[in-house]
Amino acid sequence: MSKPSIPKGTRDFGPVIVRKRNYIFQTIRQVFELYGFQPLETPAMENLSTLTGKYGDEGDQLMFKVLNNGNIFEKAEKATNTRELVAAVSEKALRYDLTIPFARFVVMNQNDIALPFKRYQMQPVWRADNPQRGRYREFYQCDADVVGSNSLVNEVELLLIYDAVFTSLGLAGVELRVNNRKILSGLAEVIGKQELLTDITISIDKLDKIGAEGVRKELSDRGLSDADINTIEKFLTIGGTNEEKLNQLAELLQSSATGLKGIEELKFVLNSGLTTFNNEPIIDVTLARGLNYYTGMIVEVKAPATVKMGSIGGGGRYDDLTGLFGLKGISGVGISFGVDRIYDVLEELNLFPETAQQSTKVIFLNLGEANAVAAFKHVQALRAKGIAAEIYPESAKMDKQMKYANKRGIPYVAIIGESELLENNVSVKNLTTGQQEKVAGADVVNYNF
């Protein structure tokens, strides 16, 4: 028999990790709910007709397709290459993200949904990416989106959600970087190369990785003139406070109506007068975000600089997502939390609270039949009070049972030996301090485990 294993890039989550992950999910869920977002869950499998072509060629490659059941051999025989074979034997794939299923849901349920529809969704997605540190083939996404409202109040609220979640997680030093796709469009307009907007965006997106010189070279390779590149470099060096950046942008993009609109939107998001932020968002004109469907504000969350982690969240406004499924003219804006990376950051900074790691508070040893009966009454009384308690299920050597309690990390052991049974009390041992005390039987249920 071969040693069992799990598929490459997937993970088992044991008890300690599940509890910590649930603490993150619960914190995010609470904030989503406070802001009026509604939970949605969609199936793990979607029809290929829903997913194909929505994530580019790479996405189509990286999707996990599901084999049709039944007799697939005949259909497969007619295929002359991999593409035809896949089409012949599969019609479903695993969810690749939560955004396309959301758009699909909105279109299917458009008559029942009250717009604006504010939904959140926290479910796993699957991608056949090459696994590496921090990149998995099965991982959770955690999204909040509003569709059916053009108001920038939504952008403000989504930034407030980031602010509230990271404050609630005790994660200081997070940076909320914002930009606006219309500003990038404005830049392309100003240099008169609107058709190269995507090329410009892609190159700028790489600034962090390849540096200013690399960007210059890429832009040149993509057909931009020295004068164009100089304008772009001027754009990329815009600095100072948010207000100073907005002023420099206004000057540089004054000839572009689109660019000025982007500046105006950014101004509102940052200075709506509606609220203040714990972590003031920072304008980052070099922020581009890869996804093509963004059309307005874009946002990215950077982990605290002390942790080498990069982005732990991001999002933006997209103007026509449901159009992919035939429902035109519905604008949306959304954000996403990178739960796996947030987990790593909280772990590295030791920020998981005790409560996120609590399970059984006390285990009663099992030292014989009559002793177990007495112990079980205490166990049930504690459970009725909401305190997680256990009894070792079989009568075994005390040493073995103590070792078990230690290995499990249970903080208290309760002992009813012969004398305790006679005296109707319980010896309670704190495994952290090693201290032991006798507690009267009637007081056990009120003991501060």
Next chain:
Amino acid sequence: MSKPSIPKGTRDFGPVIVRKRNYIFQTIRQVFELYGFQPLETPAMENLSTLTGKYGDEGDQLMFKVLNNGNIFEKAEKATNTRELVAAVSEKALRYDLTIPFARFVVMNQNDIALPFKRYQMQPVWRADNPQRGRYREFYQCDADVVGSNSLVNEVELLLIYDAVFTSLGLAGVELRVNNRKILSGLAEVIGKQELLTDITISIDKLDKIGAEGVRKELSDRGLSDADINTIEKFLTIGGTNEEKLNQLAELLQSSATGLKGIEELKFVLNSGLTTFNNEPIIDVTLARGLNYYTGMIVEVKAPATVKMGSIGGGGRYDDLTGLFGLKGISGVGISFGVDRIYDVLEELNLFPETAQQSTKVIFLNLGEANAVAAFKHVQALRAKGIAAEIYPESAKMDKQMKYANKRGIPYVAIIGESELLENNVSVKNLTTGQQEKVAGADVVNYNF
């Protein structure tokens, strides 16, 4: 563009349903935790080598296999039938239940796990069954198992968990039916046909569906004599109180050591002296449960008789599950909750509490820029107090905004019109009663929404 759809037998869960389902999961999770069970999550995909052959031929057929990525054409070409083709192009499948992945996890992590290991797991599973009312291709399982302990205290605790969960859900009239596989073995022993144990079990399992006459015919077809069948019929008509049933069993199975052991186990589970049940478990000698791996107690939960639903949970003891992966001699016992059916039962009996359906308590209308600024301050103050509140994101006709609040089912609307803005107060309208009152600005945060 074709109308988007979802795969056959799968479901989207909108906000109202997700909340109610989470109420069920949360109730079960709380009880699992109180009893010292630890959460585990395993990947959606398992290697085929882990799953194949574990669920019988039918299971192998109904598994959703996942296509390998990359160039699969060449390998596929060599296949001469469906079975070979599937083997050539896939090496993973979607989880078919939670028990085999659990056994796989225990074997892979045997050096780190403290035995007895009490784990719970609540995750979806996938089966390509023919969808019908109450049967889906994606559905949640919700399991608690203990491995590494032979003690019947575990059986008692698992029955208590059923008892606690259904009590907590307010579901009266649930029946906990128990039996023991050793009693069924004993029956086969008594009639001297041990080799036909599985046939006998399968026939008895159908009693509900095909009646006594049908069982008699099946048993005869399976090669049992009239004398054998008479003994089995005597067995099946055992009745009365639990004690009377145990006495009749003891008489009928007196020549079988295995049968007597089963009776003794059942006696302990029902009369351990450790505890009492809200819903006393009932012995049902006709309870067989299909799965072959059970070896001791078996249990099934029947929905209240007023609801036509049948089984809403079940489980039992199995003696060698991890043996499938090379780790011998580890006994286990577990139970499972049928969440989809429990949902239907609670819905039919109108047992979901108000709190399971709560989301946004109040929405502030958006009646202009200055009004929105005033409203937003209240919204943020309410959220800071843990009360879910919203503002309509854009200034729109009051009528449209009221309709939105109604469609969303939000119980209160808060209005800051011109006079409220001047007087620094808020008009609060209860959409259930239609009553409206003015609330001073400073008191809004303490209003009983």
